[in-house]
Amino acid sequence: MKGKKIKNTTNLDRHYVAFAFLMICAVIMLFPFVWMILSSFKTTMDVYQYPPRWIPSVWNGDNYAKVFEMIPFLRYYWNSILTTVVMTALQIGISILAAYSLVHLRWPGQAVMAAIMRSSMFVPMVVTMIPMYLLVSSLGLVDTYAGIILPQITTAFTTFLLMSYFASIPQDMIDAAKLDGCGPFRIMTRVVIPNTKGAIATASMFSFLGNWKSYTWPLIITNDKMYRTLPIGLRYLQQESSMEYQVMMAAAVMTILPVLIVFVFFEKQLVRSITLTGMKS
Amino acid sequence: MQNEVEKPKKKGTVRLFRKEYRTNEVLVGILFILPTVAFLIFTFIMPVIDVIELSFTNFSMSAGTMKNIGLENYRYLLELKEFSNLAEFWDALQENDFWASMGRTALYSLLKLTLDTGLALFFAVMLDKNVPLKRFLRSTFFAPVVVPMVASSLIWMWFYDPNVGPLNQILAFLGLPQSKWLYHESTALLSILLFSLWKGVGYNIILFLSGLQNISDSYVEAAKLDGASEWQLFWKIKFPLLRPITSFVIMMGIINSFKVFAEFNVMTPDGGPLGSTKLIVSYIYEQAFTRGRMGRASAASLLLFMVIFVLTQIQSMVNAKKTIDVE
Numbered sequence: 001m002k003g004k005k006i007k008n009t010t011n012l013d014r015h016y017v018a019f020a021f022l023m024i025c026a027v028i029m030l031f032p033f034v035w036m037i038l039s040s041f042k043t044t045m046d047v048y049q050y051p052p053r054w055i056p057s058v059w060n061g062d063n064y065a066k067v068f069e070m071i072p073f074l075r076y077y078w079n080s081i082l083t084t085v086v087m088t089a090l091q092i093g094i095s096i097l098a099a100y101s102l103v104h105l106r107w108p109g110q111a112v113m114a115a116i117m118r119s120s121m122f123v124p125m126v127v128t129m130i131p132m133y134l135l136v137s138s139l140g141l142v143d144t145y146a147g148i149i150l151p152q153i154t155t156a157f158t159t160f161l162l163m164s165y166f167a168s169i170p171q172d173m174i175d176a177a178k179l180d181g182c183g184p185f186r187i188m189t190r191v192v193i194p195n196t197k198g199a200i201a202t203a204s205m206f207s208f209l210g211n212w213k214s215y216t217w218p219l220i221i222t223n224d225k226m227y228r229t230l231p232i233g234l235r236y237l238q239q240e241s242s243m244e245y246q247v248m249m250a251a252a253v254m255t256i257l258p259v260l261i262v263f264v265f266f267e268k269q270l271v272r273s274i275t276l277t278g279m280k281s
Numbered sequence: 282m283q284n285e286v287e288k289p290k291k292k293g294t295v296r297l298f299r300k301e302y303r304t305n306e307v308l309v310g311i312l313f314i315l316p317t318v319a320f321l322i323f324t325f326i327m328p329v330i331d332v333i334e335l336s337f338t339n340f341s342m343s344a345g346t347m348k349n350i351g352l353e354n355y356r357y358l359l360e361l362k363e364f365s366n367l368a369e370f371w372d373a374l375q376e377n378d379f380w381a382s383m384g385r386t387a388l389y390s391l392l393k394l395t396l397d398t399g400l401a402l403f404f405a406v407m408l409d410k411n412v413p414l415k416r417f418l419r420s421t422f423f424a425p426v427v428v429p430m431v432a433s434s435l436i437w438m439w440f441y442d443p444n445v446g447p448l449n450q451i452l453a454f455l456g457l458p459q460s461k462w463l464y465h466e467s468t469a470l471l472s473i474l475l476f477s478l479w480k481g482v483g484y485n486i487i488l489f490l491s492g493l494q495n496i497s498d499s500y501v502e503a504a505k506l507d508g509a510s511e512w513q514l515f516w517k518i519k520f521p522l523l524r525p526i527t528s529f530v531i532m533m534g535i536i537n538s539f540k541v542f543a544e545f546n547v548m549t550p551d552g553g554p555l556g557s558t559k560l561i562v563s564y565i566y567e568q569a570f571t572r573g574r575m576g577r578a579s580a581a582s583l584l585l586f587m588v589i590f591v592l593t594q595i596q597s598m599v600n601a602k603k604t605i606d607v608e
Contacts, residue, residue, distance in 0.1 A: 014411050014412060014413060015410040015411060015412050016412075018407050018410050018412050019412040019413055019414075021407065022404075022407055022408065022412060022418050023414075023418070025404070025422075026417075026418055026421040026422070029421045029422055029424070029425065029479065030421055030424070032425075032433065032436045032437065032440070032479070033424070033428075033436075035436065035439075035440075035447065036436045039439070047445055048445055050450075051450075051454075052445075052447065052450045093316075094316045094317055094320065095317075097313040097314070097316060097317070098313065098314055098316070098317040100313060101309070101310045101311075101313035101314045102314070105306040105307075105309060105310035105313070106302055106303065106306050106307075106310070107302060107306060107307040107310035107311055108297045108298050108300065108302065108307070110310075113314060113317075113318075116321060116325075116326075117317070117321065120321060120325040122590065122593075123325065123329060123586065124536070124540045124585075124586070124589065125540075126540055126542075126562050126565060126582050126585065127328075127329070127332055127582045127583065127585070127586045128324065128325065128328035128329065128332065129569075129582075130332060130335065130569050130575050130578055130579050130582065131327070131328040131331030131332050131335060131579075132324065132328050133569075133570075134331070134575070135323075135327070135328075135331075150323070150324075151323075151324055152324075153320050153324060154320070154324060154325075155317055155320060159317065183305060183309075184305060184306060184309040184310075185309060209427070212429070213429055213430055213543075215430065215431070215542070215543035215546075216542050216543065216562075216566075219546070220566075220570060230429070230431075231429060231430065231431040231432075231543070232431075234429075234431045234432055234435065235431055235546070235547050235550075238435055238438070238547070239550065243442075245438075245439040245442070245445070248435045248438075248439070249435070249436065249439070251432070251435070252432040252433070252435045252436055255429055255431075255432035256428045256429065256432050256433065259427055259428050259429060260424065260427075260428065263420075263424065263427045264420075267420060267423070270423075270427065271423070271487055271491075274484065274487050274488065275487060275488065275491035
């Protein structure tokens with residue numbers, strides 16, 4: 001193991017051809033982001049100039065100001081944050097309870113319950129969205145946060161993810177807690193949850209990312225501008241801005257940059273959550 | 282176990298369905314599962330029953346009709362006009378909007394699945410080599426995965442602008458023929474495909490890379506001692522060992538590309554030039570929410586579900602067979 005490590009760090013057997021190739025590809029992958037940032041400062045003149053101008057002629061924030069004039073951008077941000085956080089909290093809370101109940105408690109019908117949950121993962125949203133839309137609109141929840149949030153609460157995947165971690169807690173630990181007089185509820189809060197914090201964080205991250213990019217349901221269920229989430233707001237900005245690309249780029253910068261910053265800090269956890277879902281299969 | 286049979290009723294236990302349970306575990310267990318049950322009923326069981334029922338009706342939001350019409354929706358979706366040879370059959374498929382959308386979806390899925398899996402595997406193998414700046418390189422492939430779909434498709438819509446888009450400007454600079462990208466029926470689907478490859482390839486790279494890194498060095502060393510070339514090393518050792526991940530990637534790829542919607546709806550809201558980017562979910566969306574034909578859209582969504590279900594079953598059967606072969 002050690003010998004291998006030393007060998008890997010010698011420069012002699014480094015693959016410089018592969019490196020050069022990967023660097024070119026990396027530039028291509030990053031080019032859209034560079035273009036976005038540079039272009040968000042361009043004037044209309046810059047955009048239509050030929051030969052094309054890559055660097056803006058003047059650096060000013062006009063395009064950014066224009067985004068706020070055209071759409072209630074901060075409101076969209078708030079709508080996205082609020083719905084995503086509430087959805088994630090509900091999903092994880094419900095999943096923890098369910099996973100604990102299925103793994104560490106015994107009651108009749110557990111196998112049937114798990115089978116129903118598993119089959120729910122096979123049915124995509126596009127199948128359920130029509131009846132769900134009819135239900136939500138008959139309840140008068142179109143253009144409400146509840147209407148955006150509740151129908152998107154699916155917990156099967158996160159429950160199964162957590163179950164595999166909950167099962168790895170040694171039975172001795174749980175028996176010891178039982179001997180100390182802990183009931184099922186205290187075993188969950190004092191033993192199971194503290195010992196699976198990492199797994200809960202991974203599941204939350206996974207759930208959060210899925211909710212943040214949610215598109216189809218918020219598109220269907222919002223008519224009122226004020227209840228649009230960020231993706232839906234941007235879609236309409238694009239359709240209504242009559243191809244003012246530089247303004248669209250300013251909006252894209254404000255949407256993408258915070259995500260990229262979070263990404264830099266949480267990349268390790270993110271990668272972990274993805275590889276775990278791959279392993280779970 | 283033996284003990285329980287002798288003493289059928291211990292303190293604090295309850296007998297249900299001929300088995301012994303602790304009373305407090307049953308009560309707490311059922312209490313904790315209740316939220317899950319509630320959401321399963323409202324977001325899964327009820328909608329699935331409703332969508333099946335709706336698919337047999339002519340329910341329309343705009344016309345306000347709600348009548349049972351049996352299999353009429355399915356007939357409308359699936360029926361082709363008469364044909365007597367292959368060319369006419371092809372025409373008939375093209376004229377039926379449902380079949381045409383399904384066909385485009387199948388084409389898109391096939392291309393996306395092949396290219397995405399192939400490229401991801403290729404880049405993962407490259408990144409698995411001893412290259413400098415490995416972490417930075419991995420991050421650059423992964424960054425597009427985490428950025429929001431709609432925001433990043435705005436960037437690409439500018440790339441694809443036939444007049445002021447950088448792609449055509451670069452092509453013009455190089456003296457190459459320009460393209461209309463999203464604005465021509467022959468290139469629109471491929472343009473969105475290119476965008477989705479940029480956006481998504483990093484996800485599978487991460488999966489393959491973790492698989493490659495989990496391969497024990499002893500296999501690789503042994504093969505090297507036997508004089509295996511890099512090429513043989515990959516196809517004979519690494520690729521077979523990656524099978525579980527490859528199979529997961531393909532399975533998710535099928536499901537995700539058959540239900541793709543967001544990028545198509547953002548980049549070509551009206552189904553693209555001559556409907557060339559109207560995939561099956563866009564078709565269902567249009568039927569249900571633009572035309573208000575909920576019954577017909579329900580039938581279409583169930584057909585889509587069946588296609589996805591059959592494909593994933595075939596895939597897992599093929600995979601199970603191959604795994605046995607390897608053993």
